[in-house]
Amino acid sequence: MASVSLKNIKKIYPPVAGERRKHQTLSDEHGANLEKTECGIIAVQDFSIEIHDREFVVLVGPSGCGKSTTLRMIAGLEEITEGELYIDGKLVNELDPKDRDIAMVFQNYALYPHMTVYDNMAFALKKRTSSKEEIDRKVKEAAAILGITEYLDRKPKSLSGGQRQRVAIGRAIVRNPKCMLMDEPLSNLDAKLRNQMRAELIRLRKKIDTTFIYVTHDQTEAMTLGDRIVVMKDGFVQQIGTPQEVFDKPSNQFVAGFIGTPQMNFFQVVLKEENGNFHVNLDGFRIPVVHEDNIRMKANGVKSGNIILGLRPDSLSLVDSKDCPEVHIGVVEMMGTNVHLHLEYKGKDIILVTQAKDENQHLKMDYISDSVMHFSFLPQSMYLFDVETGKNLAL
Amino acid sequence: MMKRKTRNLIQDSLVSTVAIALGLIIIFPLIYCLCGAFKTPHEFLTPKLLPGSFMNFSNFREALEKGDLLRYTVNSFIIALAGTSIRLVFSILAAFAFAYYDFKFKNLCFFLILGTMMIPADVLLATNYLTVSRLHLLNSYMGVMAISFVSASQMFMLRQRFKSVPKDMREAAQIDGYGDISYMVNVLIPICKPVITTLFVHSFIALWNAYLWPLIITASSPHMRTIMVGITKLNSWEDENYQLVLAGVCISLVPSLMLFMIMRRNMKKGGMDGALVG
Amino acid sequence: MRGGVTMKTGSTLRQRQRAKTRKKVFLLLLPIMLFAILFVYYPFIRTIVNSFSLVNAKGIIKGFAGFDNYAYTYGRKDFLPALRHTLTIAAINVSITLFITISLALLANKKRRLSPVYETLFTLPMSVSMSAACMIFKSMFSPSVGFINYFFGLKLGWYESQESALAAVLILTIWMGIGFDFLLMLSALRAIPDQIIEATRVDGISPFRRIVKVQIPLISPTIFYVLCTNLVLAMMTSAPMIIIMGVSSAASATNTLMSMMYQSGFSSSDYGLAAVLSISAFTLTLGFTVLSFVFERKKVHYQ
Numbered sequence: 001m002a003s004v005s006l007k008n009i010k011k012i013y014p015p016v017a018g019e020r021r022k023h024q025t026l027s028d029e030h031g032a033n034l035e036k037t038e039c040g041i042i043a044v045q046d047f048s049i050e051i052h053d054r055e056f057v058v059l060v061g062p063s064g065c066g067k068s069t070t071l072r073m074i075a076g077l078e079e080i081t082e083g084e085l086y087i088d089g090k091l092v093n094e095l096d097p098k099d100r101d102i103a104m105v106f107q108n109y110a111l112y113p114h115m116t117v118y119d120n121m122a123f124a125l126k127k128r129t130s131s132k133e134e135i136d137r138k139v140k141e142a143a144a145i146l147g148i149t150e151y152l153d154r155k156p157k158s159l160s161g162g163q164r165q166r167v168a169i170g171r172a173i174v175r176n177p178k179c180m181l182m183d184e185p186l187s188n189l190d191a192k193l194r195n196q197m198r199a200e201l202i203r204l205r206k207k208i209d210t211t212f213i214y215v216t217h218d219q220t221e222a223m224t225l226g227d228r229i230v231v232m233k234d235g236f237v238q239q240i241g242t243p244q245e246v247f248d249k250p251s252n253q254f255v256a257g258f259i260g261t262p263q264m265n266f267f268q269v270v271l272k273e274e275n276g277n278f279h280v281n282l283d284g285f286r287i288p289v290v291h292e293d294n295i296r297m298k299a300n301g302v303k304s305g306n307i308i309l310g311l312r313p314d315s316l317s318l319v320d321s322k323d324c325p326e327v328h329i330g331v332v333e334m335m336g337t338n339v340h341l342h343l344e345y346k347g348k349d350i351i352l353v354t355q356a357k358d359e360n361q362h363l364k365m366d367y368i369s370d371s372v373m374h375f376s377f378l379p380q381s382m383y384l385f386d387v388e389t390g391k392n393l394a395l
Numbered sequence: 396m397m398k399r400k401t402r403n404l405i406q407d408s409l410v411s412t413v414a415i416a417l418g419l420i421i422i423f424p425l426i427y428c429l430c431g432a433f434k435t436p437h438e439f440l441t442p443k444l445l446p447g448s449f450m451n452f453s454n455f456r457e458a459l460e461k462g463d464l465l466r467y468t469v470n471s472f473i474i475a476l477a478g479t480s481i482r483l484v485f486s487i488l489a490a491f492a493f494a495y496y497d498f499k500f501k502n503l504c505f506f507l508i509l510g511t512m513m514i515p516a517d518v519l520l521a522t523n524y525l526t527v528s529r530l531h532l533l534n535s536y537m538g539v540m541a542i543s544f545v546s547a548s549q550m551f552m553l554r555q556r557f558k559s560v561p562k563d564m565r566e567a568a569q570i571d572g573y574g575d576i577s578y579m580v581n582v583l584i585p586i587c588k589p590v591i592t593t594l595f596v597h598s599f600i601a602l603w604n605a606y607l608w609p610l611i612i613t614a615s616s617p618h619m620r621t622i623m624v625g626i627t628k629l630n631s632w633e634d635e636n637y638q639l640v641l642a643g644v645c646i647s648l649v650p651s652l653m654l655f656m657i658m659r660r661n662m663k664k665g666g667m668d669g670a671l672v673g
Numbered sequence: 674m675r676g677g678v679t680m681k682t683g684s685t686l687r688q689r690q691r692a693k694t695r696k697k698v699f700l701l702l703l704p705i706m707l708f709a710i711l712f713v714y715y716p717f718i719r720t721i722v723n724s725f726s727l728v729n730a731k732g733i734i735k736g737f738a739g740f741d742n743y744a745y746t747y748g749r750k751d752f753l754p755a756l757r758h759t760l761t762i763a764a765i766n767v768s769i770t771l772f773i774t775i776s777l778a779l780l781a782n783k784k785r786r787l788s789p790v791y792e793t794l795f796t797l798p799m800s801v802s803m804s805a806a807c808m809i810f811k812s813m814f815s816p817s818v819g820f821i822n823y824f825f826g827l828k829l830g831w832y833e834s835q836e837s838a839l840a841a842v843l844i845l846t847i848w849m850g851i852g853f854d855f856l857l858m859l860s861a862l863r864a865i866p867d868q869i870i871e872a873t874r875v876d877g878i879s880p881f882r883r884i885v886k887v888q889i890p891l892i893s894p895t896i897f898y899v900l901c902t903n904l905v906l907a908m909m910t911s912a913p914m915i916i917i918m919g920v921s922s923a924a925s926a927t928n929t930l931m932s933m934m935y936q937s938g939f940s941s942s943d944y945g946l947a948a949v950l951s952i953s954a955f956t957l958t959l960g961f962t963v964l965s966f967v968f969e970r971k972k973v974h975y976q
Binding site: 075077104110127171 | 564566569573581585588
């Protein structure tokens with residue numbers, strides 16, 4: 001139960017001549033866009049955040065964005081190249097992992113295969129408490145919270161994936177750490193189990209009263225679990241905010257496209273100014289920019305020109321009017337309650353999400369492939385991004 | 396189908412019979428040794444294979460007492476056990492360094508250790524003898540064990556095995572507060588038990604069976620001899636003493652054969668996967 | 674915020690951690706490196722140095738001798754015979770061993786009900802120590818009470834004539850090597866993918882041709898490995914003969930390089946000669962040792 005504060009944390013992997021290192025190959029595969037300087041490859045750039053006591057913060061982003069590296073720096077498994085890390089007000093840059101009072105759940109659980117579940121959980125306590133009764137009490141307590149009491153005598157290899165995961169979490173919480181670090185704990189589970197465990201984690205969180213820092217590449221996990229989420233890309237922090245903030249007010253095109261399923265649709269449009277007001281020209285169709293956004297864009301010094309328009313799939317509607325842009329119906333995905341329509345617009349694929357049934361519970365339409373329809377949307381659902389920087393123009 | 400099955404059966408039986416016959420020929424020296432150990436001196440003079448009775452333990456008794464084989468057995472056991480343990484510890488420590496750390500000169504050190512495999516020990520015999528004598532370790536257990544503390548092949552195998560243990564196991568232990576040595580003792584070694592056991596058995600047999608070096612080192616102190624040296628001294632006084640010698644040989648073979656059986660069982664699991672049937 | 678404080682903690686932390694690592698690694702590698710240098714590299718270099726120096730009976734170097742030691746050694750009357758014997762013994766030993774072990778492995782290849790029995794029998798010699806084997810064979814070959822003479826109806830004094838002594842030693846060393854080499858050959862044979870053998874069956878290739886044209890070529894890396902390691906071992910043979918015949922008969926014609934070395938080093942304290950012989954033996958076998966490493970990696974060829 002402690003606050004964690006990162007100030008300008010940076011991680012640079014120095015260039016290594018000759019010797020092949022694991023992070024060298026990592027940068028080749030994923031983070032080919034990581035900034036390379038003479039000092040080396042910058043895996044994490046200038047990361048600052050104040051995490052409050054008992055907050056659940058999620059670091060989310062694609063592979064190679066630096067989220068795991070950041071987590072490992074907090075844990076003490078990676079050196080912090082620059083910047084300061086405070087846990088509970090104390091500067092911990094130089095402390096070993098064991099002295100930071102943190103606990104970690106690894107992606108592959110890292111359970112000790114030759115020990116029983118009980119011993120796995122007791123292992124960390126042996127170094128801190130000497131009394132056997134106290135260790136026993138703490139292990140049984142943690143086991144009860146996670147519902148693994150009946151497995152205490154078993155070895156990891158006789159447990160299922162979900163059970164092992166709970167043991168991994170149990171091993172971490174049994175020490176009552178100041179901060180819980182979780183490195184993609186759900187990514188090894190199959191889809192159904194993942195959903196289950198996600199709900200479990202939310203429930204668990206109420207029982208375990210500590211600060212959580214959670215890393216994942218799955219934006220659904222980030223949205224459902226986090227009090228705040230940190231979106232990262234190529235070592236840079238893109239945005240920090242609550243799930244709703246990040247969803248409603250993405251700071252740039254990347255965040256807008258990353259958060260939200262199905263992904264936001266992007267169009268290349270022209271921003272025009274007329275009588276002091278902006279409007280968007282989408283291939284000839286004119287859509288006015290909402291008043292508040294107008295003001296903010298003026299304040300940001302936005303000029304007319306080419307920009308990117310973003311529209312979430314559920315803000316589009318299918319209409320039969322010639323005054324709206326034309327599309328061809330492509331693939332129709334019946335999702336039960338919703339229908340995902342893949343539409344072809346000027347050679348690009350855009351997705352429209354709508355309800356399968358109308359107010360009267362009748363199936364809305366028979367969507368015929370290749371038939372021509374039109375789509376429309378409300379001006380207030382527009383997101384406008386700068387073509388070069390990707391920044392949200394209206395923020 | 397029937398015809399082929401019986402044909403195969405006959406073929407197999409024939410081949411098996413031939414193979415077993417050949418096998419018996421191959422282990423004939425061992426059979427001979429066993430039989431000879433139970434013969435009385437008189438029986439030995441008659442070139443019959445089987446002894447009068449397999450209950451005649453007088454040769455064994457004599458070898459152990461008069462031939463001092465009991466003391467030699469103890470010596471061999473201490474040397475084999477201590478030598479193997481120390482060798483294993485050295486190899487584990489080195490393998491750990493190579494598996495978990497990166498450091499300057501890492502490759503140099505690695506090849507230095509590996510290089511010891513290229514030089515046959517016999518070439519170094521004379522100089523090592525002088526070294527050991529200058530260190531005043533002649534006629535001591537340490538003197539016999541000292542040259543066998545370095546095993547590059549052991550270290551190499553252990554390094555391979557250590558590298559295959561997932562890295563996050565060590566990180567989890569680090570977070571739990573375990574340093575290098577306690578990690579090795581509590582986690583790494585238990586996980587790698589099969590390989591370590593196999594290496595222990597191999598080493599033990601090798602040290603138990605050693606002859607030339609122990610001979611040289613204990614030349615002037617008969618009570619420090621190992622059993623392998625001891626059995627060769629059993630017939631130094633008379634040529635017609637072979638039943639005694641063979642009894643001594645049988646005694647010396649006991650641990651080797653026991654460990655051989657263990658190795659066979661282990662080989663079925665790891666190592667020569669599926670290469671041997673039984 | 675990139676103040677002087679931040680930079681300093683960054684670099685000294687790294688330095689400190691690197692120093693810590695260096696200390697840990699040093700301690701971990703110290704034992705093995707210490708003994709490696711003391712008992713392998715030092716003696717090796719010392720032996721080389723000895724071979725170029727005048728060494729007295731106490732082992733202390735008295736002066737530089739250039740190539741004199743080598744000239745003396747190679748010029749000795751008994752050198753060339755010793756070399757010849759070493760090579761002959763090695764060649765005969767290796768060829769017979771290879772033949773026997775390959776044949777046994779081919780015989781035992783197929784897994785049958787009784788396989789465990791004869792596989793154990795074939796590999797058993799592997800666990801017998803050298804001195805135990807020597808003593809057994811010594812008693813077996815004894816002219817008076819030995820079994821061999823009885824069984825074959827011979828009256829040979831095995832150690833009396835050169836050829837028969839040689840034969841005795843060869844039988845002994847071949848016997849000792851069969852166990853382990855058989856194991857290697859068998860594993861190699863069994864590692865050949867079943868499909869290749871099945872293909873030969875379908876193509877109607879006779880067993881003999883299959884053995885010669887398919888199986889043996891496919892296990893050739895293992896064969897070469899066994900060849901090299903056995904050559905090295907055979908060229909280094911000395912101790913069995915010492916036990917069986919006693920050092921005094923080193924004057925006999927079954928002398929090899931190594932037995933000469935042993936004798937000069939320990940009996941006559943001629944350390945210079947011993948050093949030259951050691952180095953010569955080493956160079957002789959070095960090539961094969963290196964080769965054996967190459968072959969060890971590729972136990973079996975696949976397509």
